[in-house]
Each structure stands twice: as C-alpha cells, then as structure tokens.
Amino acid sequence: MLKDAINKYKNIKDKDRIRKETFTYFEKKYFKQPFKVEGLFDSGERVLGKKLKFFIPGRIYTWKYDPLLADMLPYYDKRPIVLVHGQSTTADGNMIVQGLNLNYFPESEKYQLLAIFEDVFKTDLDQAKALVSKGQVGVMKTILPKIQNWDIISKIFDTGGRLNYKWGFRNYIIPRITEPVLVEFGDWDAIPFFIPKEFMGMPPAKVWTLYTKARMEALKIPRKPDPEGSKKIQKRFTKPGI
Numbered sequence: 001m002l003k004d005a006i007n008k009y010k011n012i013k014d015k016d017r018i019r020k021e022t023f024t025y026f027e028k029k030y031f032k033q034p035f036k037v038e039g040l041f042d043s044g045e046r047v048l049g050k051k052l053k054f055f056i057p058g059r060i061y062t063w064k065y066d067p068l069l070a071d072m073l074p075y076y077d078k079r080p081i082v083l084v085h086g087q088s089t090t091a092d093g094n095m096i097v098q099g100l101n102l103n104y105f106p107e108s109e110k111y112q113l114l115a116i117f118e119d120v121f122k123t124d125l126d127q128a129k130a131l132v133s134k135g136q137v138g139v140m141k142t143i144l145p146k147i148q149n150w151d152i153i154s155k156i157f158d159t160g161g162r163l164n165y166k167w168g169f170r171n172y173i174i175p176r177i178t179e180p181v182l183v184e185f186g187d188w189d190a191i192p193f194f195i196p197k198e199f200m201g202m203p204p205a206k207v208w209t210l211y212t213k214a215r216m217e218a219l220k221i222p223r224k225p226d227p228e229g230s231k232k233i234q235k236r237f238t239k240p241g242i
Contacts, residue, residue, distance in 0.1 A: 002160065009108050056137070061081075061082050064078060075202045097177070098169070110192035113163055118188070121140075125185075
C-alpha cells in the first residue's frame with residue numbers, strides 16, 4: 001500500500017504546474033468565495049456542510065485560525081487544511097476540534113497519508129460519497145470507532161506507513177475558528193500539492209525539514225500498543241449529530 005502510493009506520486013508529471021493551479025483553485029473555491037456554487041458540476045456540498053453544527057469525523061476542512069497564545073508558538077498555520085477526528089471539551093471548558101493539519105507534512109508524505117487513508121477507510125468513504133451523489137452531506141457513522149481510536153490510527157500510519165502521524169495532530173479551539181469550509185471529495189487529490197502561504201514563525205520548508213528529522217527519530221522508537229489508554233481518550237469525544 002505504501003509502496004504503491006510512493007510510486008504513484010513519483011509518476012505524476014509536471015508537479016510545478018499542478019502546485020500553481022492548486023493554490024489558485026483553492027483560493028477561489030475555499031478561501032475567497034467558499035459558498036458560491038459554480039455551475040452544474042459543482043456539487044455544492046460545502047454549502048450544505050455550512051448548515052451543520054458539528055465537524056464531520058473523517059472529512060477534511062479548511063478554516064482561518066487565530067491560535068491562543070500565538071506569540072509563544074514556534075510556528076503555526078493561519079489557514080490549516082485539517083482531516084478531522086472529532087470534537088471534545090477540555091478540562092478548562094474549551095470546545096475543540098481535533099485533527100491532522102495536512103499542511104505540516106511535505107508534499108510526498110501528504111500524498112502517502114491521503115492514499116493510505118482512502119485505501120483503509122474506503123468502505124466508509126464510499127458510503128459518504130453515495131450520500132453526496134444524492135445531494136446530501138457525506139457523513140460517515142461507521143468511521144467513528146476507528147478514526148477516534150489512537151491505537152488503530154498509529155498502527156495504520158506509524159507502524160504501517162512510518163509517517164509519524166502525530167506530527168500534524170492538533171487541537172483547535174472552536175471559538176477561534178472562522179470560516180470553516182468542508183473540502184469536497186473531488187478536490188482531495190489536489191490537497192498534497194497545496195503550498196501553504198499563511199505559516200507564521202517559520203516558512204513551510206523549515207517546518208517540513210523539522211518533520212523529516214522528527215520522523216527519523218520516531219522510527220527508532222518501537223510503537224507500544226495502549227488499547228486501554230486509547231479507549232479512555234476515545235470517550236472524550238463528543239458524539240456528532242449524525
């Protein structure tokens with residue numbers, strides 16, 4: 001699975017053109033006028049998603065973010081692209097959404113992460129896409145026990161994929177999020193080629209260099225399964241209204 005993803009990525013031609021086109025496309029569709037439906041072939045799912053009062057686990061979103069204590073962070077992303085795991089409330093009462101900011105990974109690793117995710121969770125994703133084809137929002141009830149279990153995620157992406165998944169995992173305080181937009185399935189293939197331009201503290205290339213070093217260090221440490229700890233963490237998630 002991982003080798004297939006790596007080979008597919010290597011065989012993609014004209015990546016520079018794809019990167020330029022991807023940023024322009026995302027800027028228009030998801031940043032500037034995210035809820036404007038463009039023509040007959042625009043599913044408009046992101047418009048329907050706006051009406052939901054929760055973030056859908058297993059789906060990808062982008063939003064504007066103003067982190068708490070930003071001046072104390074070595075770097076942060078004002079426009080993350082996040083694979084959502086779930087929502088919970090912290091001990092101090094903050095409502096948060098937890099997920100993987102794909103922007104924190106280099107292009108090839110982003111491609112691998114998404115390829116593995118789409119392969120492992122194909123059944124769940126197919127169910128969601130079927131709903132979209134009927135003019136509904138693509139929610140996934142069956143994905144919750146898996147995507148919210150850290151033991152399962154770590155086994156898939158760290159033991160199997162060797163990708164140091166936790167590098168991009170973040171908590172986002174919901175009241176500090178503005179303009180959240182659901183990224184439609186048809187645009188997932190472009191996400192690896194999106195070059196973020198709203199990193200603060202250090203440029204993306206520096207963050208990706210730090211990731212590579214951290215990944216090499218993580219590979220030296222054997223993964224220790226912790227099913228009981230994972231279950232405790234899983235209980236913190238708020239059940240979405242699906």
